Amino acid sequence: MTQSHKIPNETRLERGKRALAEIDGEAGEKVVAALADIAPDFATYLLEFPFGDVYSRPGLNTKAREIATIAALTAMGNAAPQLKVHIEAGLNVGLSRDEITEIIMQMAVYAGFPAALNGLFAAKDVFALVAEREAAVA
Structure with a gap:
């Protein structure tokens, strides 16, 4: 999503819902839904x-934003649930599994091996989940 994709008179919330659906798809919608009973206002802020x-x-573009997000969440080393959502988002916006793996491996240089290992295991989980979904559809 870029500036050219903004819709005139669209509210921040409407634009955020549209962007979330385009980028994170079902995984992002699950995060928002999970906040409904504990912090619905926070879900709105997130959107x-x-x-x-x-x-x-x-x-x-969204691909570049997801590269940055995957790298940042990997470097944090303690955000596996959010990293998994954004690894799936990376796939949704056109990153390959190899590109995502390389992004995470690059973080070993700056964030250390433990953070990169955690990121790689998160990616492995997401890739397996996506493969299961793809097999079920085929």
């Missing part, structure tokens, strides 16, 4: 700020 404002900015 409006990162997706309605930041992801919708011009300058980077």
